Amino acid sequence: xxxxxxxAGFDRxxxxxxxxxxxxxxxxxxxxxAASGQMVVSNWGGDWNDRTMKFMEQPLVEAxxxxxxxxxxxxxxxxxxLLAERKLPRGSVDVVHLNDSDAFxxxxxxAISDLDFSKIPNGKDIIAPLRKSYFIPWLYSGVVIITNKxxxxxxxxxxxxxxxxxxxxxxxxxxxxxxxxxxISSLIxxxxxxxxxxxxxxxxxxRTKFSPRIYATHQQMAxxxxxxxxxxxxxxxxxxxxxxxxxxxxxxxxxxxxxxxxTFGACLPNKAPNKEAAYVYFDGMLDRKAMANLAxxxxxxxxxxxxxxxxxxxxxxxxxxxERAKLKFPDYAYVAKNTAEWLEWWNKNVAxx
Amino acid sequence: MxxxxxAEAGAGSLPVPPSAPRPSVRSPVAALVGxxxxxxxxxxxxxxAILLRYSFNxxxxxxxxxxxxxxxxxxxxxxxxxYQGVLWTTLRISFVSSAICLVLGFPVAYTLxxxxxxxLKALLIICLVLPLMMGNAVRTAAWMxxxxxxxxxxxLVSLLGIADRLSLMYTETAVIIGLVSVLLPFMILTLQSxxxxxxxxxxxxxxxxxxxxxxxxxxxxxPLALPGILAGTMLCFTLSMNAYATPVLIGxxxxxxxxxxxxxxxxxxxNWPFGAALAFILMLTTLxxxxxxTALAQRRYRRWSE
Numbered sequence: 001x002x003x004x005x006x007x008a009g010f011d012r013x014x015x016x017x018x019x020x021x022x023x024x025x026x027x028x029x030x031x032x033x034a035a036s037g038q039m040v041v042s043n044w045g046g047d048w049n050d051r052t053m054k055f056m057e058q059p060l061v062e063a064x065x066x067x068x069x070x071x072x073x074x075x076x077x078x079x080x081x082l083l084a085e086r087k088l089p090r091g092s093v094d095v096v097h098l099n100d101s102d103a104f105x106x107x108x109x110x111a112i113s114d115l116d117f118s119k120i121p122n123g124k125d126i127i128a129p130l131r132k133s134y135f136i137p138w139l140y141s142g143v144v145i146i147t148n149k150x151x152x153x154x155x156x157x158x159x160x161x162x163x164x165x166x167x168x169x170x171x172x173x174x175x176x177x178x179x180x181x182x183x184i185s186s187l188i189x190x191x192x193x194x195x196x197x198x199x200x201x202x203x204x205x206x207r208t209k210f211s212p213r214i215y216a217t218h219q220q221m222a223x224x225x226x227x228x229x230x231x232x233x234x235x236x237x238x239x240x241x242x243x244x245x246x247x248x249x250x251x252x253x254x255x256x257x258x259x260x261x262x263t264f265g266a267c268l269p270n271k272a273p274n275k276e277a278a279y280v281y282f283d284g285m286l287d288r289k290a291m292a293n294l295a296x297x298x299x300x301x302x303x304x305x306x307x308x309x310x311x312x313x314x315x316x317x318x319x320x321x322x323e324r325a326k327l328k329f330p331d332y333a334y335v336a337k338n339t340a341e342w343l344e345w346w347n348k349n350v351a352x353x
Numbered sequence: 354m355x356x357x358x359x360a361e362a363g364a365g366s367l368p369v370p371p372s373a374p375r376p377s378v379r380s381p382v383a384a385l386v387g388x389x390x391x392x393x394x395x396x397x398x399x400x401x402a403i404l405l406r407y408s409f410n411x412x413x414x415x416x417x418x419x420x421x422x423x424x425x426x427x428x429x430x431x432x433x434x435x436y437q438g439v440l441w442t443t444l445r446i447s448f449v450s451s452a453i454c455l456v457l458g459f460p461v462a463y464t465l466x467x468x469x470x471x472x473l474k475a476l477l478i479i480c481l482v483l484p485l486m487m488g489n490a491v492r493t494a495a496w497m498x499x500x501x502x503x504x505x506x507x508x509l510v511s512l513l514g515i516a517d518r519l520s521l522m523y524t525e526t527a528v529i530i531g532l533v534s535v536l537l538p539f540m541i542l543t544l545q546s547x548x549x550x551x552x553x554x555x556x557x558x559x560x561x562x563x564x565x566x567x568x569x570x571x572x573x574x575x576p577l578a579l580p581g582i583l584a585g586t587m588l589c590f591t592l593s594m595n596a597y598a599t600p601v602l603i604g605x606x607x608x609x610x611x612x613x614x615x616x617x618x619x620x621x622x623x624n625w626p627f628g629a630a631l632a633f634i635l636m637l638t639t640l641x642x643x644x645x646x647t648a649l650a651q652r653r654y655r656r657w658s659e
Contacts, residue, residue, distance in 0.1 A: 076620035083417070083623075108415060175606035214606045227503055337415045340622035347617070348435045353524075353607045 060284030091271030104332030122286035139300030142259025172230030241299035258326035408629035426630035462544035523605035547581025
């Protein structure tokens with residue numbers, strides 16, 4: 001009888017009542033309303049975000065009464081979010097920090113908008129090679145040759161000089177920069193960044209002949225340099241300067257072929273709820289003084305050519321006119337088309353045990 | 354008797370005569386079951402169904418996912434020795450770490466149940482549960498400090514003069530050590546709960562009939578503890594098949610396991626269809642092996658107990 005009463009009691013109204021309360025619980029955790037004066041910024045975390053807050057967001061955006069909510073994480077997650085929100089009536093992010101290649105990719109997927117530069121007065125100071133219609137370039141650098149100057153008396157002058165028995169077992173690569181290494185291999189063999197197919201055999205050769213060590217993060221790479229595990233490293237100039245500041249005995253060589261460049265900056269998602277605040281943010285990013293402070297703290301070169309850097313600091317962190325002219329910017333369409341295949345090739349042929 | 358009638362009786366109203374028709378009272382079962390079922394359908398089955406559909410889509414570089422009905426993602430997996438290697442590596446580390454957990458965990462669980470006094474037992478259980486309160490990644494980070502090139506293990510080895518340097522970090526051995534450290538508490542706690550249920554007098558009876566310790570272990574304890582051994586091993590195996598933090602942090606960029614590979618395809622390569630296919634292959638492999646092992650063990654258990 002008890003069993004029967006249970007079966008008989010399985011009725012619609014009860015089910016609805018239970019379900020309704022469950023949904024109500026879920027709804028309690030819904031998104032905070034994007035009140036005017038509040039914006040969501042999607043950025044990398046760590047020291048990158050600390051510097052962004054200290055030198056730019058707090059003095060130039062939050063001081064104007066705009067409250068910033070930070071959505072921090074690595075770029076793959078943040079890119080996925082942008083893509084997922086493309087089809088929603090309203091997105092959740094107002095400004096997204098990306099590098100130049102990812103910005104192009106997001107633009108080609110129609111996830112970010114062209115910018116109205118009339119609302120960004122500081123936009124006129126952006127140096128010419130970095131200008132894009134959909135991207136606020138902020139800080140840039142290039143992949144240079146970083147060597148332990150105590151142990152490498154004659155540092156390699158060009159990327160191609162690293163393929164040298166002298167450096168067997170002493171070369172350090174950072175796994176997440178794989179696409180830069182792919183383009184470098186193309187640059188060595190063909191003089192451009194778009195012949196990776198041909199060039200990458202050089203990377204396979206590097207792997208088999210000179211056994212480079214591969215590290216997951218920049219921090220691990222720094223530790224390996226400090227411990228003497230590796231003496232020759234291909235990484236951004238800004239990272240090299242940071243490590244020198246941390247006390248490592250390093251020398252930085254600009255490669256003869258020209259350095260493969262990377263630009264970090266920000267974009268406006270199509271479905272940004274608070275576009276006005278986003279424009280305030282973009283103009284703040286390009287502020288001459290803020291940019292100078294940020295460049296000094298991060299060692300990345302400023303995308304604002306008029307940033308108020310002292311001549312000494314500019315000489316140290318920025319690229320010379322000649323170096324800047326030789327910077328190799330990726331062919332973004334080519335990168336976007338091939339990067340998935342490159343990653344697989346890299347894992348099969350270089351990042352393996 | 355329903356809650357409503359109990360409440361009425363409790364309130365001092367007249368008891369309902371047995372012959373009277375029962376008042377229509379709704380049982381709360383639907384309300385109790387509904388939310389759980391809804392959440393499972395919404396949060397587990399739903400996404401899985403979407404993922405399954407994605408795994409038949411086509412990936413076009415620069416365009417992400419193109420709707421299609423193709424098996425090419427699965428074909429790619431089975432045609433490419435690299436991905437089979439990744440699956441084998443994952444299976445290998447899962448088997449080895451589960452086996453080590455069983456061998457190390459059983460004596461501890463037995464000690465907890467039979468030999469430890471109440472205070473020691475409480476202390477040991479706290480020690481076992483404590484690491485579970487910390488995140489996987491935190492514990493793994495600690496292992497990185499221990500196993501690193503200039504880490505604790507390396508210093509100890511060179512201090513004792515065994516070797517100049519011990520390079521464990523970024524090796525399969527290191528990943529297995531990390532996995533065992535994460536999984537061992539699960540194994541011990543599962544075994545402990547089953548061993549608690551085995552009557553001690555059975556062991557005493559076997560002893561009084563002349564069985565030695567090995568025979569007692571083999572003929573009495575293990576067969577009776579088999580459900581626990583099975584549950585603990587399956588738990589450890591499933592968790593290590595799907596481990597992400599340990600292979601990534603301790604294995605390094607040159608160690609490739611299935612869960613990190615799914616992440617790479619979905620997030621880095623943006624190849625959702627292939628990532629989805631990898632996820633399903635991982636899930637099915639785990640499912641087939643655990644269900645198969647359970648069925649096999651149960652058949653053997655029946656024969657054993659006869």
